[in-house]
Ligand SMILES: Nc1ncnc2c1ncn2[C@@H]1O[C@H](COP(=O)(O)OP(=O)(O)OP(=O)(O)O)[C@@H](O)[C@H]1O
C-alpha cells in the first residue's frame with residue numbers, strides 16, 4: 607500500500623494531536639483481566655521494558671500508519687497488554703483491526719486491537735439519529751457531566767470533536783463489557799485507550815475469522831446459528847441496547863460459533879425515537895442472510911414480537927429535554943405525549 611493512500615495520509619495529518627499524541631496512559635485497572643501467575647512463574651516471563659521507546663513491532667507498517675500505531679497502542683504496550691503487532695487483519699473506513707500477541711497482563715495468546723481513524727466520527731452518516739438519547743461518555747466510559755466539555759461538544763470545537771470521538775469508542779467498549787457479562791457472544795473487551803480498543807481475537811495466526819456474509823451454511827446449521835443470533839439480540843434488548851448496524855457483515859463465524867462485533871453506534875430502545883426503525887432494520891438484515899441460507903423468516907413479525915416481549919413501546923416516550931421547541935415535528939410529538 608502506498609503511503610499517500612494510507613488513510614489519505616492519516617486524514618492529511620489531522621491526527622487530532624490531543625487524541626493520539628498526548629501520551630495519556632490508559633487507566634490501569636488491575637482487577638480487570640489479570641493473568642493468574644505465581645511469583646515463581648513470573649520470573650520466567652521476559653520482562654518487557656516499561657517504556658514506549660522499546661515498542662517495535664513485527665508488522666511492516668507504512669510510515670504514517672506506523673506513527674499512528676505507536677501513538678495509539680503505546681499505552682497498551684507499556685502496560686503489557688500487548689507484546690507485538692503481527693498483522694493488519696482488516697482496514698476499514700472507520701477503523702483498522704490488527705492481530706497482536708498479548709502481553710503478560712492478558713490471559714490470552716492472541717488479541718485484536720481496533721484502532722480508529724481520526725475522522726471516524728465525521729464519516730458516520732446521520733450520527734444524530736444514533737446519538738439521540740445517548741449521554742456522552744468520557745475516556746473512562748463515564749457520563750460527561752462537565753458543562754465546559756458538554757459545551758465544546760455542542761459547539762463542535764476541535765476539543766469537542768475529540769470528546770465526541772472518544773464517546774463513540776467508549777460506547778463500543780462499555781457495550782461490549784455489559785454484553786459480555788450478560789453472556790452474549792462478543793469478543794472479551796480488555797481495555798480502551800484514546801483511540802483504540804483491545805479485545806479478544808477471533809481467528810488464528812493466518813487471519814481473522816470470516817464474517818457470516820462470507821459463509822454459506824447448511825440448512826440445519828443455519829437454523830441453529832439463527833437461533834443463536836436471536837438469543838444475542840434478546841440479550842441486547844434485555845440490556846436496553848440495539849446494535850444499530852447488525853447484519854451478516856458484523857457477525858463473525860469461527861468453528862461453529864458466532865461473535866457479534868462493531869458496537870460504536872448502539873442505541874437505547876427506550877429513549878431514542880428512531881429505536882424501533884433501527885431495530886427493525888437490524889432484524890431485517892439478519893433475516894435476509896438467513897433466508898438466503900434456506901430459512902423462511904419473517905422479519906417484520908419477528909421484530910414486532912421481540913420488541914413487545916421486552917416491553918418496549920412502538921413509539922418510545924421521548925425525554926422532553928431532547929425536544930426542540932422550535933421544531934414543529936418535536937412540538938407535535940410533545941403534544942401527543944402529553945395526552
Ligand atoms: N475481535 C476481532 N477478532 C478478529 N477480527 C476482528 C475482530 N473485530 C473485528 N475484526 C475484523 O475487522 C473487521 C472490521 O471490524 P469492525 O466491523 O468492528 O470495524 P469497522 O471499521 O466498523 O468496519 P466496517 O466499516 O467494515 O464495518 C471485521 O469485519 C472483522 O473482519
Ligand SMILES: [Mg+2]
Pocket residue numbers: 855856867868
Ligand atoms: Mg463492521
